[in-house]
Amino acid sequence: MDNVTPLGGDVYEIDTRMAGYSGITAGYLILGDRPCLVETGTSTSAPVVRDALSSLGVGPDDLASVVVTHIHLDHAGGVGDIAAYYPSAEIVVHEKGARHLADPSRLMASAKMVWGDKLDVLFGALTPTDAARIRALGDTGTVDLGGGRTLSSHYSPGHAKHHVGLLDSLTGDLYVGDAAGVYLPETGDLRPATPPPDFDLDVALDSIALFSALTPQRLLFSHYGPVGDVPSILERSAEELRVWVDLTRRAHAEGMEFDHAVAMVRDRTRERYTALRGDDATAERFELLSEAASNVAGIIHWLDRPAR
Secondary structure (H helix, E strand, O other): OOOEEEEEOOEEEEEOOHHHOOOOOEEEEEOOOOOEEEOOOOHHHHHHHHHHHHHOOOOOOOOOEEEOOOOOHHHHOOHHHHHHHOOOOEEEEEHHHHHHHHOOHHHHHHHHHHHOOHHHHHOOOOOOOOHHHEEEEOOEEEEEEEOOEEEEEEEOOOOOOOOEEEEEOOOOEEEEEOOOOEEEOOOOEEEOOOOOOOOOHHHHHHHHHHHHHOOOOEEEEOOOEEEOOHHHHHHHHHHHHHHHHHHHHHHHHOOOOHHHHHHHHHHHHHHHOHHHHOOHHHHHHHHHHOOHHHHHHHHHHHHOOOOO
């Protein structure tokens, strides 16, 4: 299939075709003795992911586990649908996100407030998963991939309080979710992901430091794809966070209206990203991946916390 890319080590990148776009959100199949899907994509992407797994020989009874880095709808919105397609699969998530997969009502209500009428087009609806099939991870945990191969989970909040990074013992691949930002492979751009309500600069920087300490061989971004130059991309990830926070803090301190703050931050960071100087389609996709308004809103929410 044209949306499946082999990455070596029995790892396959699956373009989930979020909202009909290519290159927005990736899922990954680890095709070991116990096949494991990392990230499901959105609910509307679930049939795309199912067809990709089928093309790789994974039938309804073959998938052993589904692991999500966190429960935002672009990563985990398809969990309920995928769980129904693969009745033998265990669903693995950090303990702070587990209850929302079993009962998505609060998560969906919150998403509806943020996205409004765009919710159905972008994400669809997260359907409930039987709680008995969900395994909740603590700050660390392990997923058995078979043949002595494991996927170790490492709690990495800052982007979201239910976020984990996942390290493959065989390949050294680290699935970074959104904790290291979003990456655009065509241009090499990296931009932070700092949405409300969980963003916390210090915690996010600690998570990036943890990723570095794990000494992965390669980073697999959910947005989007593999990156081999691990030290420099993690350094850039931390730098981007500091730049966006510094600019937002300045705008906030000057009492700017929110829309003006967003415009100022967008303008001051524009030259950092090749994608924004290219064609309109690439720029549109980059903005969808890491919306400036969402990033600024998350940083302001953090700045306004009473403890700060």
